[in-house]
Amino acid sequence: TRTTRPQRLLQAVSINAVRGDPDSVIKAIDHFCKHTEWAMNVGDEKGAILDLVVMETCPSTVLELGTYCGYSTVRITRLLPPATKLITVEMNPEYAHVARQVIQHAGLQDKVCVLEGESADLIPKMANMFGIQAFDFVFLDHWKDHYLPDIRLLEDCGLLAQGSVVLADNVVCPGAPDYLNYVRYNLKYSSRFYQAHLEYTRVLDGLERSEYQGD
Numbered sequence: 001t002r003t004t005r006p007q008r009l010l011q012a013v014s015i016n017a018v019r020g021d022p023d024s025v026i027k028a029i030d031h032f033c034k035h036t037e038w039a040m041n042v043g044d045e046k047g048a049i050l051d052l053v054v055m056e057t058c059p060s061t062v063l064e065l066g067t068y069c070g071y072s073t074v075r076i077t078r079l080l081p082p083a084t085k086l087i088t089v090e091m092n093p094e095y096a097h098v099a100r101q102v103i104q105h106a107g108l109q110d111k112v113c114v115l116e117g118e119s120a121d122l123i124p125k126m127a128n129m130f131g132i133q134a135f136d137f138v139f140l141d142h143w144k145d146h147y148l149p150d151i152r153l154l155e156d157c158g159l160l161a162q163g164s165v166v167l168a169d170n171v172v173c174p175g176a177p178d179y180l181n182y183v184r185y186n187l188k189y190s191s192r193f194y195q196a197h198l199e200y201t202r203v204l205d206g207l208e209r210s211e212y213q214g215d
């Protein structure tokens with residue numbers, strides 16, 4: 001049977017990236033998506049903005065919703081100091097399986113926990129599962145219709161603290177209007193937009209950075 005797109009992306013990583021070198025994994029995926037087959041990774045342009053926001057946040061605890069093939073997982077985790085942990089949630093088992101192999105190829109498996117399941121089911125269990133209070137940094141990159149319910153669930157579970165940064169992908173394409181309305185006009189957040197383009201295209205897109213102001 002034919003391979004899937006994530007399997008073809010993983011093969012490009014295993015052939016072209018140096019084991020244990022996260023930057024070569026990132027470059028191999030971007031090259032594959034630019035020259036062979038488009039895939040919904042955050043990509044190099046928005047990825048550079050993601051890098052900057054992660055570096056200025058210096059997070060100790062990180063949550064990513066939407067792993068896909070692990071591209072942004074590798075981008076974020078390569079910037080984290082040794083003691084930090086990144087939890088990434090993926091509802092599609094096949095994507096999760098590919099992501100674990102991409103993350104392992106980058107040599108970052110000891111800093112990442114890939115959780116399979118629905119974010120709405122897993123978020124309420126995280127405090128107990130990992131013994132954490134709040135997330136310093138959250139990257140929303142799963143399904144646009146889940147952005148708003150999931151950020152409200154994170155609030156309700158006490159998983160956001162003053163200064164927590166939530167960065168959302170695709171707020172223009174395909175767009176998350178209800179989410180944008182919430183974080184931009186709710187005093188609990190200080191929000192700003194980063195104009196960019198849909199990964200590997202000239203289509204307009206962008207990231208929204210929203211900092212939780214505390215309860």
Ligand SMILES: O=c1[nH]cnc2c(O)cc(-c3ccc(F)cc3)c(-c3ccc(F)cc3)c12
Pocket residue numbers: 040041042066141142143144169170173174198199
């Ligand atoms: O779903 C996404 N999750 C996380 N990031 C995504 C992303 O960065 C890009 C896209 C995207 C795909 C095709 C297109 F023409 C425009 C945008 C999607 C997406 C949107 C609707 C879909 F039906 C399936 C995929 C996602």
Ligand SMILES: [Mg+2]
Pocket residue numbers: 040041042141169170
């Ligand atoms: Mg995305």
